Amino acid sequence: MNNLLVLPILIPxxxxxxxxxxxxxxxxxxxxxVVSGILTILSTALLVTRVHSDGIMTLQMGGWVPPYGIxxxxxxxxxxMVMMASIVSFAILLYxxxxxxxxxxxxxYYTFFHFLLVGVYGSFLTGDIFNLFVFFEVMLISSYAxxxxxxTKLQLRETAKYLLINIVSSTLFVAAVAYLYAxxxxxxxxxxxxxxxxxxxxxxxxxxxxxxxxxxxxxxxxFLFYWLPGSYGAPPSAIRALFGAxxxxxxxxxxxxxxxLMFVNDTSLTHSLIAxxxxxxxxxxxxxxxxxxxxxRILNYNVIISVGFVAFGLAAxxxxxxxxxxxxxxxxxxxxGLLFILGGLIISAAGTDRLSGMGxxxxxxxxxxxxxxxxxxxxxxxxxxxxxxGKLLIIRGALxxxxxxxxxxxxxxxxxxxxxxxxxxxLAFWGNEPERELPAVNLKxxxxxxxxxxxxxxxxxxxxxxxYAYVAQAGEVLASPAEYIQAILKE
Amino acid sequence: xxxxxxxAIGILFTIGVYLILSKILLRVVLxxxxxxxxxxxxxxxxxxxxxxxxPVLGNEETxxxxxxxALILTSIVISFGVTAxxxxxxxxxxxxxxxxxxxxxxxxxx
Numbered sequence: 001m002n003n004l005l006v007l008p009i010l011i012p013x014x015x016x017x018x019x020x021x022x023x024x025x026x027x028x029x030x031x032x033x034v035v036s037g038i039l040t041i042l043s044t045a046l047l048v049t050r051v052h053s054d055g056i057m058t059l060q061m062g063g064w065v066p067p068y069g070i071x072x073x074x075x076x077x078x079x080x081m082v083m084m085a086s087i088v089s090f091a092i093l094l095y096x097x098x099x100x101x102x103x104x105x106x107x108x109y110y111t112f113f114h115f116l117l118v119g120v121y122g123s124f125l126t127g128d129i130f131n132l133f134v135f136f137e138v139m140l141i142s143s144y145a146x147x148x149x150x151x152t153k154l155q156l157r158e159t160a161k162y163l164l165i166n167i168v169s170s171t172l173f174v175a176a177v178a179y180l181y182a183x184x185x186x187x188x189x190x191x192x193x194x195x196x197x198x199x200x201x202x203x204x205x206x207x208x209x210x211x212x213x214x215x216x217x218x219x220x221x222x223f224l225f226y227w228l229p230g231s232y233g234a235p236p237s238a239i240r241a242l243f244g245a246x247x248x249x250x251x252x253x254x255x256x257x258x259x260x261l262m263f264v265n266d267t268s269l270t271h272s273l274i275a276x277x278x279x280x281x282x283x284x285x286x287x288x289x290x291x292x293x294x295x296x297r298i299l300n301y302n303v304i305i306s307v308g309f310v311a312f313g314l315a316a317x318x319x320x321x322x323x324x325x326x327x328x329x330x331x332x333x334x335x336x337g338l339l340f341i342l343g344g345l346i347i348s349a350a351g352t353d354r355l356s357g358m359g360x361x362x363x364x365x366x367x368x369x370x371x372x373x374x375x376x377x378x379x380x381x382x383x384x385x386x387x388x389x390g391k392l393l394i395i396r397g398a399l400x401x402x403x404x405x406x407x408x409x410x411x412x413x414x415x416x417x418x419x420x421x422x423x424x425x426x427l428a429f430w431g432n433e434p435e436r437e438l439p440a441v442n443l444k445x446x447x448x449x450x451x452x453x454x455x456x457x458x459x460x461x462x463x464x465x466x467x468y469a470y471v472a473q474a475g476e477v478l479a480s481p482a483e484y485i486q487a488i489l490k491e
Numbered sequence: 492x493x494x495x496x497x498x499a500i501g502i503l504f505t506i507g508v509y510l511i512l513s514k515i516l517l518r519v520v521l522x523x524x525x526x527x528x529x530x531x532x533x534x535x536x537x538x539x540x541x542x543x544x545x546p547v548l549g550n551e552e553t554x555x556x557x558x559x560x561a562l563i564l565t566s567i568v569i570s571f572g573v574t575a576x577x578x579x580x581x582x583x584x585x586x587x588x589x590x591x592x593x594x595x596x597x598x599x600x601x
Contacts, residue, residue, distance in 0.1 A: 130565070134569070151587065174527075174534060
């Protein structure tokens, strides 16, 4: 029954292909998308419960025994990521019904949306490093299409930049895979981990590790994030939400996988490099979040801060902080998805994305305002909400590892998140209404989606204990790669 | 043979990087294309340049490692798709923005 593991990839793939056929029937496209989203959530929930009871699932493509064939691995970490991604993407799908506009829907928006999901889920589930590259590309090519969909001048300009950055980093990815294949002669991640441990991770493997770190950092926005705020700000808000919630997380997932499974024998160079990059990312992200006064940029810099925070948890590398990393990633996907949806709602309610032209929206949209406020508290990590458990675990683990300075930077970045979002809340919702006529928009349907996500954010905070059982199981695999290797190579 | 390959890869990388750094969008696209081809050759060389029969069971004693070729094939397909997209994008931005120079594209506002 391990074949079930392919469902999260197969369902969106088939959906995307089917949707190509119905270019003009937008209602039908929406219906099919919703059904596919629900099916994906159900199938991943099933997979999570199975892995919880039976341990890691593996699926060998075409019956080729690892390390020869391509293998799909469903460990708890990967499946939790897939599950959260499917929930968040479903919410964004519902949000895009009312926000994306018929023109874009007609030009295969839902098709690209589902192809992007194929890439995201595939990157989480694959156990082969070259296959990871392929799924990355599936994801990236769909994202190129989504980011330029509609073809406004701003979008064209930013896509050209985004495309160039990603082509160069993909090129480096293939080069890194080539070097790795030359050094250890395998591409299966579990087998790689074994071979690298045997070889003792000397100088050349460290160089390869750093090359991988550069590649994944470019995709995740860890330190090398300078392309991110502009490019993620160009497309409409539903696509922005999709990117902010999912794409950087895939890069982070790859970093975490690589540096907890493969390059773990000599952590002195790589992990201290990750720690420095995390610190720089948090500081620079905070500066950006505070400096700008238009909503897309503030939100994009908030994405960067959380990327730095997760990387910091990884650099600490204790059991606690790794659990925290998983917890925080799950929270962050959910909360960032919601944050971008709310940001999009605010923009469409105010008719501008500049904070200077807003004000007094609390009278007209009280629900929107308070949802934004509660979400801010969740992102900062106020206890009953979802951000708390992850932050607590990461900081505690880092203090155990003796990383005081970085912990302080991490906590400081939380204050900057608070400051930047509260500033946004204050300028958009308090004060006087602007003189000009506000656009009349109906936000009911989109607000319902946001409210549902907010309930999940609260539930995830209150039910942190229940979730922790799953997170701990996922963290165990990260802390000891032997378990992962055992499950795949079965020796 | 490895030496020749190494020099070829080096040349491809150099020209690729030079073109990417130039100021015309079309050249940038060609640069990325050359860079990817350099990487494909790198992949082939790093996996070891071997001679032998096709990797089919029951033929001869020495076989060529089929894996790098499979990887390169995959990568070529991907790079083909991305390059095609990039050309279309460059053409569309030339139409919409009225220029293909990086400097003037940067100054374009909404």
